[in-house]
Amino acid sequence: MTYPFSAVLGMADMRLALLLNAVSPAIGGVLVRGEKGTAKSTAVRALAALLPPVRRVEGCRFGCDPAEPDPACPDGPHPTGATAEIRPARLVELPVGAAEDRVVGSLDLEKALGEGVRAFEPGLLAAAHRGVLYVDEVNLLHDHLVDLLLDAAAMGRSHVEREGVSVSHAARFLLVGTMNPEEGELRPQLLDRFGLTVEVGASRDPEVRVEVVRRRLAADADPAGFAARWADADAEIAAQVAAARRRLSGVRLPDAALRQIAEVCAAFDVDGMRADIVTARTALAHAAWHGRDRVTIDDVRVAARLALPHRRRRDPFDTPGLDEKRLDEALQRAQDAHPDDDGPDDNGPNDSGPDDSGPDDSGPNGGGPGGGGPNGGGGPQDHATSDGEPVDHRGPGPAGPSAADGDAGPTDGPGGTDDDARPADDRGGHAQHGGREAPDRGDDDPRRGRDGGADAQPVAVPRGGLTARLLTAPGVGDGVPGRRSRARTGRGRTTGARVPNGRVGALHLPATVRAAAPHQASRGRLTGPLRLRPDDVREAVREGREGNLVLFVVDASGSMGARQRMTAVKDAVLALLTDAYQRRDKVAVIAFRGADARTVLPATSSVLAASTRLTELPTGGRTPLAEGLLAAADLLRVERLRDPKRRPLVLVVTDGRATAGTRPLDRAAGAAAVLAATGAPCVVVDCETGPVRLNLARRLATQLNAPHHPLAALTHPAAPDAGLPVAA
Numbered sequence: 001m002t003y004p005f006s007a008v009l010g011m012a013d014m015r016l017a018l019l020l021n022a023v024s025p026a027i028g029g030v031l032v033r034g035e036k037g038t039a040k041s042t043a044v045r046a047l048a049a050l051l052p053p054v055r056r057v058e059g060c061r062f063g064c065d066p067a068e069p070d071p072a073c074p075d076g077p078h079p080t081g082a083t084a085e086i087r088p089a090r091l092v093e094l095p096v097g098a099a100e101d102r103v104v105g106s107l108d109l110e111k112a113l114g115e116g117v118r119a120f121e122p123g124l125l126a127a128a129h130r131g132v133l134y135v136d137e138v139n140l141l142h143d144h145l146v147d148l149l150l151d152a153a154a155m156g157r158s159h160v161e162r163e164g165v166s167v168s169h170a171a172r173f174l175l176v177g178t179m180n181p182e183e184g185e186l187r188p189q190l191l192d193r194f195g196l197t198v199e200v201g202a203s204r205d206p207e208v209r210v211e212v213v214r215r216r217l218a219a220d221a222d223p224a225g226f227a228a229r230w231a232d233a234d235a236e237i238a239a240q241v242a243a244a245r246r247r248l249s250g251v252r253l254p255d256a257a258l259r260q261i262a263e264v265c266a267a268f269d270v271d272g273m274r275a276d277i278v279t280a281r282t283a284l285a286h287a288a289w290h291g292r293d294r295v296t297i298d299d300v301r302v303a304a305r306l307a308l309p310h311r312r313r314r315d316p317f318d319t320p321g322l323d324e325k326r327l328d329e330a331l332q333r334a335q336d337a338h339p340d341d342d343g344p345d346d347n348g349p350n351d352s353g354p355d356d357s358g359p360d361d362s363g364p365n366g367g368g369p370g371g372g373g374p375n376g377g378g379g380p381q382d383h384a385t386s387d388g389e390p391v392d393h394r395g396p397g398p399a400g401p402s403a404a405d406g407d408a409g410p411t412d413g414p415g416g417t418d419d420d421a422r423p424a425d426d427r428g429g430h431a432q433h434g435g436r437e438a439p440d441r442g443d444d445d446p447r448r449g450r451d452g453g454a455d456a457q458p459v460a461v462p463r464g465g466l467t468a469r470l471l472t473a474p475g476v477g478d479g480v481p482g483r484r485s486r487a488r489t490g491r492g493r494t495t496g497a498r499v500p501n502g503r504v505g506a507l508h509l510p511a512t513v514r515a516a517a518p519h520q521a522s523r524g525r526l527t528g529p530l531r532l533r534p535d536d537v538r539e540a541v542r543e544g545r546e547g548n549l550v551l552f553v554v555d556a557s558g559s560m561g562a563r564q565r566m567t568a569v570k571d572a573v574l575a576l577l578t579d580a581y582q583r584r585d586k587v588a589v590i591a592f593r594g595a596d597a598r599t600v601l602p603a604t605s606s607v608l609a610a611s612t613r614l615t616e617l618p619t620g621g622r623t624p625l626a627e628g629l630l631a632a633a634d635l636l637r638v639e640r641l642r643d644p645k646r647r648p649l650v651l652v653v654t655d656g657r658a659t660a661g662t663r664p665l666d667r668a669a670g671a672a673a674v675l676a677a678t679g680a681p682c683v684v685v686d687c688e689t690g691p692v693r694l695n696l697a698r699r700l701a702t703q704l705n706a707p708h709h710p711l712a713a714l715t716h717p718a719a720p721d722a723g724l725p726v727a728a
Contacts, residue, residue: 004226005046006233007215008039009208013198017306018047019237021174021195023244024285028195028278029153029175031138031186031310038200040178044134047176048091050238052245054130058083061122062169063129070170074120090131092124092173094149096140101503103145104152104160105167120167125149125158128173138177139184139605142481143584146186149175150193184605185581192271195278197310240289248288253280257295260334264304267330268322270311279307297331468572468579468715471649473548473681479645482547482584489544496541504539511538547584548649549603549639550576551680553632555654555687556593557623566619568711569653569687574611575715576651581607586646588635589613592628594621595660599631603639624660625700628652629671636678648680652704653711655688656696665696672703682706685714 008015017030032040057064060075069078094103105123124133125148135141135149152158158171177194179186191197203209219226258280265275282303283295292299309322473485481489497511516536523531552573556566580587587610589601600613629652636648658664675682682704686697701708 002045002049002227003042003219004230004234005043005050006237007219007226007230008043008046009212009215010203011039011043011200013306014040014043014200016302017196017198018043018176019050019241020282020285020289020306021176022047022051022241023289024248024281025172025174027281027285028193029177031191031194031197032176032178032200033181033197034178034200035182035202036180038202040200041134041136044132044176044178045091047174048089048132049234050241051089051132051174052238052242053086054089055084055086056130058085062126063131064170065130072168074122074167074169090127092128092131092133094124094133094135094141096135096137098124098145100145100148103148104158106160106503120160122169123158125152125171125173126169129169129171131173133173133175135175135177137179137183139179139181139186143187143190144481146190150190154193182604182606182609184586185608191310192274194310196282196306198306199309244285244288247291247293248285250293251284251287252294253284254294256334257283257297257300259337260297260300260331261304263334263337264300264327264330265308267326267333268308268312270308275308275311279303282307297335301327301331468575469713470579471576471651471683471714473647473649476543477546477645477647479546479548479647480584481544483545484548484583484585485546485647485649487544487546489542489546493543494540495543497538498541499535500537500539504537506540506542508538508540511540512536545583547586547646549586549588549643549646550580551603551632551635551648551650552576552587552589553597553628553650553652553654554589554591554600554617555623555625555628555657556591556617556619557657557659558593558620559623559655559657559659566617570614570617572685572711572715573614573653577607577610586643588639590628590631590635591617592624592631593619594624595627596624597627597631599635603635603642622660623654623657623664625654625656625658626661626664626667626671628654629668629675633671633675633678636675636680650675650680650682651685652682652700652706653685653687654697654700655686656684656694656698656700658696668700669703672700676704676706684708685711687711 005015014030014032017032021027021030032044034040054063055066057066057069057075057078060069060073060078062070062073062075064070064073064076064078066078066082066084069076069082071077101123103123104125106121133149133153138146148158152171153173153175156170156172158169160167175194185191203212215226261276261279261283265279279300280303283299286299286302287293287295290299304327305322305324312322470484475486477485477487479485479487481487494506494508497508512532513530515538516530516532519533519536520531523533525531554569554573577587584605586603586605587601587607588599588603589610590597591600592598600617601610604610632650632652636650639646639648658668661667684697684701684704684706686701686708688694688697698708
């Protein structure tokens with residue numbers, strides 16, 4: 001049984017963003033970013049139960065509305081007055097490993113070619129029509145599938161074009177994605193397509209965590225009883241969503257509010273006009289949610305806080321965030337420029353107080369969304385006891401998390417402990433993490449995260465204009481789609497044909513015809529269409545590009561640091577990290593110094609995490625080269641089990657010296673043999689400088705059967721795709 005939405009504790013920004021999209025799906029969906037175990041999935045799954053039921057044409061697989069049936073529906077055309085049926089709004093979950101055919105639907109190619117009929121099997125986009133499409137770990141979804149989802153969400157239709165057969169159907173849904181940034185980021189172009197984004201983090205308040213566990217245990221012990229205790233509160237929120245939907249078309253957007261939106265978007269230097277449009281739609285939905293008939297400056301402020309943070313990213317080293325002081329200044333400028341326009345006190349009916357507080361953490365009989373009561377009256381928070389019965393908890397007590405099915409764990413909004421009880425104007429937005437105040441860094445601090453405000457994580461940032469030359473793995477792989485090495489993928493240029501193994505992918509029509517042609521006489525064909533059988537079908541073999549696991553094995557010993565070479569090494573590695581991000585690679589970092597080697601960063605798609613770890617990378621001590629190479633071999637062995645199709649590419653960044661332990665050079669040679677035996681292609685990046693060269697890195701390259709490149713050869717101010725060979 002789904003955990004009740006009203007029992008979710010805290011996370012005001014996330015719940016508000018979800019509810020605003022429920023009021024106005026035209027906003028474009030929500031991206032929820034947060035660490036693991038913060039109940040992201042719990043809240044999303046609970047949302048579907050709050051949506052109004054859907055009327056559809058009876059038997060229509062595409063969910064057509066009887067009042068406005070889709071004229072191009074593959075199951076249509078539907079007659080006027082077709083029989084209608086009512087069903088709950090659906091929550092459709094998209095698995096990370098889903099194939100394209102499963103997402104958009106598939107054509108029965110055998111029937112299309114053999115019988116000349118169009119037989120279409122609907123996909124997940126059709127199932128999600130007029131409901132919720134939920135993508136957990138959206139940052140791990142293949143880029144072309146993310147493109148398909150976002151295109152359908154933006155256009156409200158899904159188009160399938162294959163082998164001259166075209167199918168189009170309506171696909172309007174509320175798109176919700178969740179992700180853990182530690183596992184990698186979405187491209188800025190894809191981030192921009194999500195309407196809103198929110199950050200969630202675990203509360204550090206013990207009282208909040210205790211309450212989360214109480215509710216979770218109560219729900220596990222008696223799911224039906226727990227849901228029944230929160231049913232009235234959920235019904236109240238659902239009624240407010242339905243009322244806000246009806247009210248939305250009557251909400252006015254004054255010119256003053258439009259100017260405020262334009263001023264804010266210009267102040268934050270966002271690209272394009274999507275930010276302005278999404279902010280306007282969000283402000284309208286927020287006004288409707290709070291019962292107003294016109295948009296006010298408070299609605300604009302809340303909309304900007306939700307719509308702009310992720311649109312400020314320019315490269316993988318930028319951290320999402322919004323400087324709320326700049327936001328207030330931009331709004332004030334807009335007001336000062338037009339002092340006669342509507343001000344913040346222009347409130348409509350049923351104004352509920354702090355407009356950005358979102359739905360309150362109230363339990364049954366404690367009120368609905370917006371601040372405690374059905375119209376937002378500030379009621380008390382209801383915290384469940386250990387046996388699941390609600391008790392009154394008055395005062396400014398902590399607002400925080402919920403744990404529930406599948407994604408159990410505490411969380412609260414970006415404000416920390418009791419911040420959800422106050423307007424965002426007072427709590428400083430992203431100025432804290434999990435109740436702990438972030439250090440204040442000056443604008444000139446090189447560790448300051450760009451575009452994320454003073455609270456952003458310190459990251460190493462590459463020098464402007466420095467780009468990496470292309471390194472590729474030799475041969476042709478079968479890995480996940482990317483942009484680095486050659487691979488057989490579902491997308492790319494056609495290089496041949498083969499007998500399909502299971503469901504047919506892309507049809508290779510000439511090969512299919514050639515396979516059927518010799519059998520036409522035996523099948524009795526004298527004239528007329530070609531007679532095909534299932535075993536005639538051939539699918540196309542396509543070659544594209546794959547993403548790799550780029551493993552950096554970095555020498556951080558004294559022989560590197562004493563000569564101040566680590567600055568140049570970090571610049572080069574950061575340029576390579578940027579290249580890895582652009583080519584959809586995973587990255588891992590191993591550093592060796594002193595007496596051993598350690599995995600600074602396990603394999604991840606998060607280039608931001610890698611750059612953060614480089615900032616913290618200590619240097620000095622002896623050079624345990626053997627330990628570094630053996631650690632690389634161990635990591636490759638583990639990753640081959642986890643992700644067998646992803647080919648590795650190992651970059652050993654060193655001057656070749658080995659000074660730790662007994663007979664260090666001999667041990668390094670043995671370790672090189674172990675690493676070479678893994679079959680992983682390696683590149684030795686030589687960091688040796690000065691007039692006297694020992695050429696130890698060149699000798700290591702020979703032992704690894706790897707190419708040898710000077711550090712300076714890997715980066716260039718221009719021509720990033722001037723490739724370097726990997727195979728020795």
